Amino acid sequence: MADTMQLVLAGADERDLTKLGEYKAVGGYATLEKARGMSREAVIEEISSATLRGRGGAGFPMGRKLSLVQPPEAAGKPTYVVANADESEPGSFKDREIMSRVPHRFIEGCLIAAHAIGSRHVFIYIRGEYLAEYEVLKAAADEARDAGVLGDVALIIHRGAGAYICGEETALLDSLEGKRGQPRPRPPFPPIAGLYGAPTLINNVQTIANVPVIIDLGAAEYSKIGPEASPGTVVYSLSGNVERPGNYELPLGTTLRELIYDVGGGIPNGRQLKAIIPGGSSVPVFTPDQLDTPADFDSIQAAGSFLGSAAIIAVDDRACMVQLALRAEKFYMHESCGKCTPCREGTRWMVSLLDKIESGRAEHADLDLLRNVCDRVEGRSLCALGDFAVWPVRSYIDKYRAEFEAHIDEGGCPYGGGSSIEGVVAPIDQHTHSPVAEVPA
Amino acid sequence: MSLLDEIRVAAEPYPDKKSAVMSGLRLAQHEYGGWLPPEALVEVADALDLTPAHVQAVASFYDMYHLAPVGEHVVEVCTNLSCALVGAQQVVDAFSEELGIRPGETSGDGKVTLRTIECAGGCGYAPVVVLDHRYREPTRPEDVRVIVEELRNG
Numbered sequence: 001m002a003d004t005m006q007l008v009l010a011g012a013d014e015r016d017l018t019k020l021g022e023y024k025a026v027g028g029y030a031t032l033e034k035a036r037g038m039s040r041e042a043v044i045e046e047i048s049s050a051t052l053r054g055r056g057g058a059g060f061p062m063g064r065k066l067s068l069v070q071p072p073e074a075a076g077k078p079t080y081v082v083a084n085a086d087e088s089e090p091g092s093f094k095d096r097e098i099m100s101r102v103p104h105r106f107i108e109g110c111l112i113a114a115h116a117i118g119s120r121h122v123f124i125y126i127r128g129e130y131l132a133e134y135e136v137l138k139a140a141a142d143e144a145r146d147a148g149v150l151g152d153v154a155l156i157i158h159r160g161a162g163a164y165i166c167g168e169e170t171a172l173l174d175s176l177e178g179k180r181g182q183p184r185p186r187p188p189f190p191p192i193a194g195l196y197g198a199p200t201l202i203n204n205v206q207t208i209a210n211v212p213v214i215i216d217l218g219a220a221e222y223s224k225i226g227p228e229a230s231p232g233t234v235v236y237s238l239s240g241n242v243e244r245p246g247n248y249e250l251p252l253g254t255t256l257r258e259l260i261y262d263v264g265g266g267i268p269n270g271r272q273l274k275a276i277i278p279g280g281s282s283v284p285v286f287t288p289d290q291l292d293t294p295a296d297f298d299s300i301q302a303a304g305s306f307l308g309s310a311a312i313i314a315v316d317d318r319a320c321m322v323q324l325a326l327r328a329e330k331f332y333m334h335e336s337c338g339k340c341t342p343c344r345e346g347t348r349w350m351v352s353l354l355d356k357i358e359s360g361r362a363e364h365a366d367l368d369l370l371r372n373v374c375d376r377v378e379g380r381s382l383c384a385l386g387d388f389a390v391w392p393v394r395s396y397i398d399k400y401r402a403e404f405e406a407h408i409d410e411g412g413c414p415y416g417g418g419s420s421i422e423g424v425v426a427p428i429d430q431h432t433h434s435p436v437a438e439v440p441a
Numbered sequence: 442m443s444l445l446d447e448i449r450v451a452a453e454p455y456p457d458k459k460s461a462v463m464s465g466l467r468l469a470q471h472e473y474g475g476w477l478p479p480e481a482l483v484e485v486a487d488a489l490d491l492t493p494a495h496v497q498a499v500a501s502f503y504d505m506y507h508l509a510p511v512g513e514h515v516v517e518v519c520t521n522l523s524c525a526l527v528g529a530q531q532v533v534d535a536f537s538e539e540l541g542i543r544p545g546e547t548s549g550d551g552k553v554t555l556r557t558i559e560c561a562g563g564c565g566y567a568p569v570v571v572l573d574h575r576y577r578e579p580t581r582p583e584d585v586r587v588i589v590e591e592l593r594n595g
Contacts, residue, residue: 078456090521090560121456128467128505129561131574156454161463162504164559178459178491180502196457239523239564246565281522281560311564313523327525331559337502421525425533425544427504427557 004263005225007213007233008206009249012101018136020143023104029149031212035112036151040071043116047211050219053230055094056084056167056204057280057308059297062211068191069117069199079119080195082176082202083110085126086160086167089280090331091311094235095205097247099126099133102209103140107155109211114153117201121154125172128161164335168383169202171337182337183383204309206235226252230297234310238264241271241316241420253299257291260314271316275400279308281328282388284395305395320419321400322407325393326354330426332389343386346377350393357404360412367404371397444472448488458489462499465489466506475515476507504558512547512554514592516540517571518580520557523564528582532568533557535585553592 011017011026023029035043048063072079083106087095098106110122126134134157141155158176165171166181173195175181194200210232214222223231235249236259243265250263256276260266267273276286278295284305286293293303300307315324333347353370356362374394377386397404406414413419442450447468452461465485466477473481477500479493486493500506516536520529533544536555540548547554563569566578572588580588 087562088560091523091564092560093562093564093566096562127562128503129571129574132576154454158460159463159467160503161467161506163502175463176460177457178462178489178499180498237565239567240526245523245567277522313526313564315526319526324522327520328522331521334559420528421530424520424525424530425557426520427544427559 003250004248005233005251006249007217007225008098008105008209008235009102010213017102017104018100018140020104020140020147020149023102027216028104029108029144031216032108032111032115032149035212035215036115040116040118043112043215046219047116047214050214050222051229051231052207052210052214052222053297054204055206055210055234055309057089057306059230059307062203062207065191065201065203066113066116068189069201070192071118072199073118075199077198078121079117080198080200081110081114081117081119081122082169082173082190082195082200083122083124083205083208084167084169084172084202085124085130085205086172087130087205087309088127088164088167089282089309089311090328091239091277091280091313092237092309093239094237094247094309094311096130096133097235098205098209099130100136103137104144105212106137106205106209107141107144107149109208110155111150111153112211112215113201113203113208117199119201120152121156123176123195124155124157125166125176126157126159127166128159134159163337164331165337165383165385168385171383172202173200180337182339183385185382227294227296227298234295234307236263236295237309237311238314239311240277240313241267241273241319242314243268252296253294255292255294256286256312259295259312260291264314267314267316269316271318273314274317274319275315275321275324277311277313277315277392279306280311281313281331282306282384282391283308284391285399287399305391316420318418318420320358320413320415320421321396321403322354322358322413323415323419323421323424325396326351326358327421327424327426328392329354329389332385334427336385336389340382340386342377343381343389346373346381346386347389349373350377350389354393357407358413360407360410362408364405364408367397367408444469444484445488448485452489459491461489462491462496463503466496466500470506475511475513476509510547513552514573514595515554515556515571516588516592517556517558517561518544519559519561519563519567519569519571521560521564523560524567524569527567527579529568531582532570532580532585535582536589539585539589553589
C-alpha cells in the first residue's frame, strides 16, 4: 500500500495555510530568511544536489537551469523569475491545488529562486480560467507584500486567457510580453535570453513549491525520499475511470498499480481497466500489463512513455480507442498555434484520417497513412506540441491496432454507439459564436 | 475610473507596458458586456500605445476573448478526455435540450451562451462545467435543469 507523504502540501489538511499567520505558525517564510542568509551559489548548490527535477512535464533539473542564468551584474541586465502556472495538460490539476491550498509556500519558493539568481522581479503566469485560484494567490501575495515579506522583489501575477500552448515556456514568455503565445526558436534558451531578452528562470508551480522544502530539509534529507535519480514527492493527479479521482502527494516511484488500485480505489462499476495514460493526454499510452511500472521520470521513460505532469488517466473497457484518439487529436489541432507547418497541417491530417476511420469510410491504406503522418510530424516542429499530437495517436494505433482495423473491416465503430465517449463534442470554433440561434420549436 | 485609465494602471507593474495587453483586453471585455467589438480593441490599443492590428492579433489568439456577442451568462462544458470518460457529453446534451441550442449558440432571449471547452483543469472532479467563470464540479446531467432555471431567473 502506498504511503502518502506531504511535503509540498504539508499542513494544509490541518490549517488554513492560505493565511499568512497560519503559514508562519508552521515555520513559513523562515526558510526564506535562511536562504537570504545564504550565498546565491549555496542556494543553487543545495537545489542541484537535491536533484529537483521539473514537475511541469519535462523533468529538467532545476539546479541546472539556475546555474545557467547569468547574474545581473555579469549580464548587465536584470534577471527574471517566471513561474509557469498555466497548467493546461489534459488530466493535470495539481498546480491548482498547490496555489489554492499552500499559496505562501509557492510564493516563498519564488522568492528563494529570485534570491538565487539576483532577481527583483517574479512573474506568475496563471491560466485565465483559474479565477478562484487567482483570487487566493492574489490575496496571499497582497498579505505577504503588506507584511514586508517580499522585500525589494516585485511580484506580478499575470492572468492568461485560454491557450494550451502558453504552458510551453517560450510561448508563455511571448504571451507575457503582450504578444500571441507562440513558441520561439531555440537557442537561445530562456536562462540566456528569456523575458524581454533578459536571463530568465522559468519553472512550474510545483517545482518552485519544492524549493522551500529542500532548503528547509537540506538536500541530503530530501534526496532520501523516492528514487535516487528523481527524489522527492510529486502530486499525482488521478482522473478518468477511477473510483476515487483526485490529487495525491506521494513519493516519486509509486507504481501505477498502487496509484490506480490502492490510492484510487480501482475501476468503478466492476469494469476492466483498458488503458493507462501515465503523464497527461500528450504521452504514449500504457496497457494494463504495464501497471507495475513505478511512476517516476526514468522508470516511465524506460517503459516507453513519460511521467509528464504526473497526471494519470484511467480508461475502462467501455471506451473506443479510435474515438479517444480523435478527441485527443481535435484538442491538439485546436491548440496548435499555427506557427510551424508540421504541427499546423499534421494535426489537421490526423483528425481527418481518424474521423474517416471512426466513421467507417477508411481503407487499410489510411491507417498506414495516419501512422506515416505521425512519423513525419514527430521531431519536426518548433516546440513539443507537435510530438504531443503524435504520441497518443501513434501509441493507440500500435497498442490497439486490432480495434482500428475492426473499424475499417466492419465499416464503422465496433461499439455500435455504445462507447463511453460516443459522439463527444470538441470545441470547434472558440472565437466566433453565432450571436443568436434559431430556437427549435 | 475610465477604461483607458484602468488599463494604464494595470500596465504600471510591468517593465514594458505592452505586457498589459491581456489585462487590457480582459478589462475591455468586461466593460463592453462580455465581448470585444472593434472599438474596444482600439481603446486597448490607445491605452497602451499599440496598433489596433496588434491588439486584434492578440485577441483572436486566446479562447477567453470573445470577438462576437455572447449571452448574459456563459455556460462552458469541458469535453476533454477525463470529463469525456465520465459522461461530459450527457451534460452537454442536457444543456442543449434544456436551452434549446447547440454548443456555440446563444439562446433566443440572449440570456445564455453554451460552449464546449478544452481541459479546464478539473479532471479529478469531472464532468466540469464553468458558469460565468466559476467552476461547478462535478456537474451531472440531472443537475442541469436547476442550473438553467437559476440562470434564466438570474
